[in-house]
Amino acid sequence: MNLEQISQSWQNIAPLLIPIASEEECDLREEQLKNLISLNQQKKDSQITHLIKSIALTIKEYEKKEFPLEKATGIEILQYLMAEHGLSESDFTEIGNQELISDLLNGKQELNLTMIKVLAKRFGVTEQTFLG
Helix, strand or coil: CCHHHHHHHHHHHHHHCCCCCCHHHHHHHHHHHHHHHHHHHHHCCHHHHHHHHHHHHHHHHHHHHHCCCCCCCHHHHHHHHHHHHCCCHHHCCCCCCHHHHHHHHCCCCCCCHHHHHHHHHHHCCCHHHHHC
């Protein structure tokens, strides 16, 4: 491929790789990414695969910048898991009475290591999950 061909190709590819500036651009880039993935499922071209990964990185960087994730506390994780599993304060007799659980959920009491171990085992997650 000569420089002129590279220049012409780059004019078509460059807009897919520049940083994303808005949600609308992100939506468009995601649509373009889906189309490339669909096209590449038939061709299996390694260069297109590399382009797909590069485009995905621009989307990831935009989302990381625009929608940063805040770390959840152990109590917030517990509240989330309780809601997901339809549990109430009275469902945690293995770590304490209902008053203790209520104090935990209201921020009056902190999770201790023993509680964290029991909760991790119960929900099938690592202890680190509750340590934020």
